[in-house]
Amino acid sequence: MDAFYSDNITNALKNDPPGEWMPYIPEDCIRLSSGFPAPSLVPVKxxxxxxxxxxxxxxxxxxxxxxxxxxxxxxxxxxxxxxxxxxxxxxxxxxxxxxxxxxxxxxxxxxxxxxxxxxxxxxxxxxxxxxxxxxxxxxxxxxxxxxxxxxxxxxxxxxxxxxxxxxxxxxxxxxxxxxxxxxxxxxxxxxxxxxxxxxxxxxxxxxxxxxxxxxxxxxxxxxxxxxxxxxxxxxxxxxxxxxxxxxxxxxxxxxxxxxxxxxxxxxxxxxxxxxxxxxxxxxYPLNKRLSLIQESYKEKCSLMKDALADYMPDSVSWYVPRGGYFVWVKLPGEDTSELLEQATKKGVSFLPGKHFFLDERDGREWLRLSFSYEDSTAIVEGVKKLSEVVCNR
The missing domain is CATH 3.40.640.10 (Type I PLP-dependent aspartate aminotransferase-like (Major domain))
Incomplete structure (x- = not known):
């Protein structure tokens, strides 16, 4: 029975390897990949x-x-x-x-x-x-x-x-x-x-x-x-x-x-x-909380957009969000999956665009950045690190 389960689990993992869509991210990376609420904004108390x-x-x-x-x-x-x-x-x-x-x-x-x-x-x-x-x-x-x-x-x-x-x-x-x-x-x-x-x-x-x-x-x-x-x-x-x-x-x-x-x-x-x-x-009235987090994410989004404009090459473009967590970035001619390995070594992570398409080839030039999770200093530093990787390719 143990062999039966072991063989079937092994075969299942071959077909769908764990973590394939969510790449490994070193602990010391600036996580512009994380679509999570900011830790400081989770109402723990x-x-x-x-x-x-x-x-x-x-x-x-x-x-x-x-x-x-x-x-x-x-x-x-x-x-x-x-x-x-x-x-x-x-x-x-x-x-x-x-x-x-x-x-x-x-x-x-x-x-x-x-x-x-x-x-x-x-x-x-x-x-x-x-x-x-x-x-x-x-x-x-x-x-x-x-x-x-x-x-x-x-x-x-x-x-x-x-x-x-x-x-x-x-x-x-x-x-x-x-x-x-x-x-x-x-x-x-x-x-x-x-x-x-x-x-x-x-x-x-x-x-x-x-x-x-x-x-x-x-x-x-x-x-x-x-x-x-x-x-x-x-x-x-x-x-x-x-x-x-x-x-x-x-x-x-x-x-x-x-x-x-x-x-x-x-x-x-x-x-x-x-x-x-x-x-x-x-x-705790929800409207009061929403005002707090909306203002925080608005500020962090603005910092990310400014950092992209300051550090990225002119060939790079992105959509400007009116809310939410994310900025969608296009790097013409790049394969962002290959770029990710270099970026994480540099100390910053993102999500390659291929994970958001049925045909992964359609997302080759795109990546998703999240401004929700990291603090303001890390957002700017993360974009700067990523820009250095892009400019050096």
Whole structure:
């Protein structure tokens, strides 16, 4: 039996080596690769107080399978926040999940099989690609530019497929606001166009809004807020604005869809984490916290853009984000995967662009930099180190 498991594990690792998409990063590197909240902005003290108060009041309840009434309270808090952003939902139309990724996976379970065609942005969030590839290998890729998903290109692609009798997508996965990895934001005109295309060609839209609260100036209106035909399944998360380790996300959709998602989710709840989050939100208003982190990330993004302008060669270009965590950088003629090894030896890391494309060759000249995790001094020093590597090639 041991040999059986050993052989099968070995074969599985040969097919999908661990860490292939996330390269090894030395401990002493400046991590411009890390799409994590800044350590100084994780509310450790407040969460500690919330946990202590929760256990003092509720004792063992949050530690049981069934959890506490605070799980429903958390759902209500999410609904109230969505209402402030012009999205109206009832308790039957929201499912709390273990982060946004569980929400995406649950949606894939009920809507995607090997015959399903899924439309995705190109590039897009690497984890979402991995989830969908577990269910289907039939994809339509829509190119991105500085204004997000190119809806005109998508419209032509859909019309062409229909005229040729090719299968149309049943789902579109999109991150329209402060996208990962590009940092781009879909314009209002394109948002409206995308919803029109969904009506015309009869597909659903999964709107991943993980970064939507991290705006630097004005907050864009979500696709879901424009949605009049229940085409949009809205996915949100507290990971980027409070603490990713609590794994609190959600999906908002029609009651019928939520019931199906709930059936697949079954008892895979995190009662303690949900109760902690609810208690935290009760004590510490989210709007006040958002103002703090928005200002911090805005400042760090500005420092990164200035450093890129100061140190990078003129041939290098990048998209300018209006929020979120990331700057998407193009190095014409370079293979950023090869560049990474030299950069880490120099003391700075990034993510090569290939990891965000279905066809890795499409991302050869691109890389993603994150300004969220490191402090201001490290951001500038990291960009300087990376620029030295680029200039010396």
């Amino acid at each position: 407040q969460l500690k107080e919330s946990i202590g108060q929760l256990l003092d009041v509720e004792q063992d309840l949050p530690l049981h399978y069934l959890g506490t009434p605070k799980m429903d309270e958390l759902k209500q808090q999410i609904i109230e926040r969505l209402d402030q952003r012009e999205m109206k939902f009832t308790m039957d139309e929201v499912l709390v999940t273990a982060g946004a990724c569980q929400a995406i996976d649950l949606i894939a379970r009920i809507f995607v099989d090997e015959e399903t065609v899924v439309a995705v942005e190109s590039p897009t969030y690497m984890e979402a690609l991995e989830i969908y590839k577990n269910y289907t290998d039939r994809f339509i890729e829509i190119p991105m530019d500085e204004d997000g998903l190119q809806t005109e290109r998508f419209a032509k692609l859909l019309a062409d497929r229909k005229s040729k009798g090719l299968p149309l997508p049943q789902l579109l996965y999109t991150i329209p606001t402060f996208q990962n990895p590009t940092g781009t934001t879909l314009t209002e005109e394109r948002r409206r166009h995308l919803l029109e295309l969904a009506d015309t060609y009869d597909f659903l839209i999964i709107e991943d809004d993980a970064y939507g609260e991290l705006f630097f100036h004005d907050q864009p209106k979500t696709l879901k807020a424009w949605d009049k035909a229940n085409r949009v399944l809205y996915v949100g998360s507290f990971s980027k604005v409070i603490a990713p380790g609590l794994r609190i996300g959600w999906v908002s959709a029609t009651k019928e869809i939520i019931e199906k998602l709930f059936w697949f989710k079954k008892d895979l709840d995190h009662p303690f984490a949900q109760a902690v989050m609810s208690n935290y939100l009760r004590q």
